[in-house]
Amino acid sequence: MPTSADMKAVMTRYAALVSAGDAEAVVALYADNATIEDPVGAPIQSGREAIVKFYQGACASGVKIKVLSGPYGSFGNSAAMTAEVLVDVPGQGPTRIELIEVMEFDAQGKISAMRAYWAQEDMKPA
Template structure:
């Protein structure tokens, strides 16, 4: 059984590296990991596909930051956590809530990710 604190470190690092550390972010995933982001969209399987997803999603905004909320719940090898996403495009800044649900291997690497968010929830926020 993986340690809950190790999973919490992976989650914090996941948010931190998402902005501009592609390689460091990808290193948090196990080989063959799956990403469904948002829920209901096509599954990205394996690090190459997840890297391509990173490229695509970072092409949608000049800068994206993920700020973890206090809500992080770890149960065995699974976890869910809420965060605030902030997207900068030129002078425009938007934000929305995201809740990710993840599974982990015994080294606290991500084996599966499902991200709950919708463009419908995107709202302008203070720059």
């Protein structure tokens, strides 16, 4: 299993790669059968095709992610961080979402699940 340090390194790299708009490199951090629940409570994106589409869309929109605190590890296969997401929301303009991302990892150190905790009121004009 990946160590806490391994998981933290992937999460920090994830934020940098999303911000660089490199959808292909972001998707490469994920396991083939991974799931994304962003925000938690929304329909779950599952599998490679859905994940590719999710990050192609995010990167095309110019989304930026900055780690605000953490990542924090665990004694299992997951880690979590606080982050700021900056994104231009159609019809709403530049928007800042402060949120928590929790990620689970498989034995190869790939992300097997990502969950982002934010609600409507956590979105603010940037």
